Amino acid sequence: MKIDPVKLTKKLVSFKSITPRDGGAIEYIATILKKSGFDCEILEFGDGGTKIKNLYAKYINGVPNLCFAGHVDVVHPGQLKGWTLDPFSPEVRDGMLYGRGAADMKSGIAAFIAAMVNLVAEKFQFSGSISALITSAEESMEEYGTKAVLKWMESKHKKIDYCVVAEPTSSEKLGDTIKIGRRGSATFKLICHGKQGHVAYPDLADNPIYKMVSILSKVKDTTFDNGNKYFQPSNCEITTVDVGNDTDNLIPGLITASFNIRYNNIQTPDNLYKLIDEICSSVTNDYKLSMHSSRGTFLSTPDRNIDIMLDAINKVTSIDATLSTSGGTSDAAFIKDVCLVIEFGMVNKTAHQVNECVLVDDVHKLTAIYKEFIKNYFYPSNKILNQINVVGNASEGPLLA
Known part of the structure; x- marks a missing residue:
């Protein structure tokens, strides 16, 4: 089974997953991953009548484990009179995919699911395991989202060795910015x-x-x-x-x-x-x-894995990404307590805005970047192995891109 990341993005946008509800998105994603051989755990946390759905899915039990993380919950679309379409009825117009969550961050989730599932379908052989950590409580009630899943993983002795969070980090063009840290x-x-x-x-x-x-x-x-x-x-x-x-x-x-x-x-x-x-x-x-x-500061100093992401971005987009620590907070602030983590994803210009949208072509490109990253994470090319940490992408001053 292969997945079209654009079709999957549209399907995910159609779920009315206003934080902290998932609107059915978690179950849908679990069904897709189970068909590809992933072991899926739907985890519910909360108190009183509020239960938050999360998903941890893993393919194979080897080490090292590469994890992709993200959230399906979205902020409220606000007053609908400003929208040119129903926020949860996604449409493609002139090469742009519109809908609440298109940028933040259902396209990112669709891209990494497609990358993982399609590699499995292509019989990609590797020594290790890949996993996905998806929450519906990033925009609110964070204590019952990624933070709670990580505690559950610790109790079950489930380990992550490296994590990519699919937050929309790009500023002007897909691939121009990787977040290697965030302020608290x-x-x-x-x-x-x-x-x-x-x-x-x-x-x-x-x-x-x-x-x-x-x-x-x-x-x-x-x-x-x-x-x-x-x-x-x-x-x-x-x-x-x-x-x-x-x-x-x-x-x-x-x-x-x-x-x-x-x-x-x-x-x-x-x-x-x-x-x-x-x-x-x-x-x-x-x-x-x-x-x-809530979320503390984190920093992943430049290393081989950042080199691998930089190389994957350049191969797909011909862009030399800048390393950055600017912007708001994310669940990477929790994940950094268990492993090194970076953020990379779509252009963030319209996140949380009316008529939120992404380029259709960027969804395909992001999927290709994630696939390239996965392959080189497990089997680094000679180019990567011969590189000394690409600290050249880190400027002398603060990383404010």
Whole structure:
């Protein structure tokens, strides 16, 4: 059995898998992989009435194990009036495939499934095993997605030696960017307390707004670090400030704010919390600070496997990919705790946007790149074996592409 990755992308897009639901996509993928000889485990995690479906599928039990990972869940399409089609009724127009999840990241999943299944159909012989880790909880409820699957794998002594996450990493053209790392994300919530009162009698009140303004100003002016060869400096952005006050003659009793720090591998969440707490206490003692850190930073320094991906991309697209650590977070931040991991996939320009789309030709090219990577992962060409790590693709400054 061989798979057309474009037809598979369209089928996956048709599943209304708004996070954290899979809409039937997980069962469908498992059926395809089982027909090709993959051992499939559909894993459900969650609490209460919410159960998240995940899939771990493996072909052969040899070592090393090469894993491809991704997510079938998508963000809500938003107001439908902005779409020129039903977001879950995929269409191909002028060489573009439209639909929610086309870029992020159902085409990526279709490409690596097609690459694996088609190699099996072609009787590709190799010493090792290939696997797929697919979740429906990457965009939300991450604790029941990839993170939970990895814990299950550890309990079952199932090992991954290398992983490619099919996130849409390309910027302008397919193949221009590989993510070899990501910054971590730490979200802070700060409450400053005061004393409510009449604006005409400020001496009888304590306005917490001034405390918050002072703290946020200090936080924004703080240089956390200067970055390094692989990462840009850690950065803070204030996202909300609220007093919940619709009365113009009332001094509020409290104020809340949220801000997010995208941090590099120089920092840790604990160090950031300590620093922010010190800033708060320098202004007032009447505050409450909390922090949520979901996905941490990771870095896969250039090695032979990155050389193999660079070579595969160049062979299919004639593009010399740039190594990057920019952008948001992904489940690679969990996978890096068990093995080296990189991200490579489609062009990300329309991810999460109205009329999300990908080039049909790019879906075929991505499949070809993944196939080439798989073959050379298990049987490196002389060109790869003779290469010294292609660190030349890593610039002297931070990898911001």
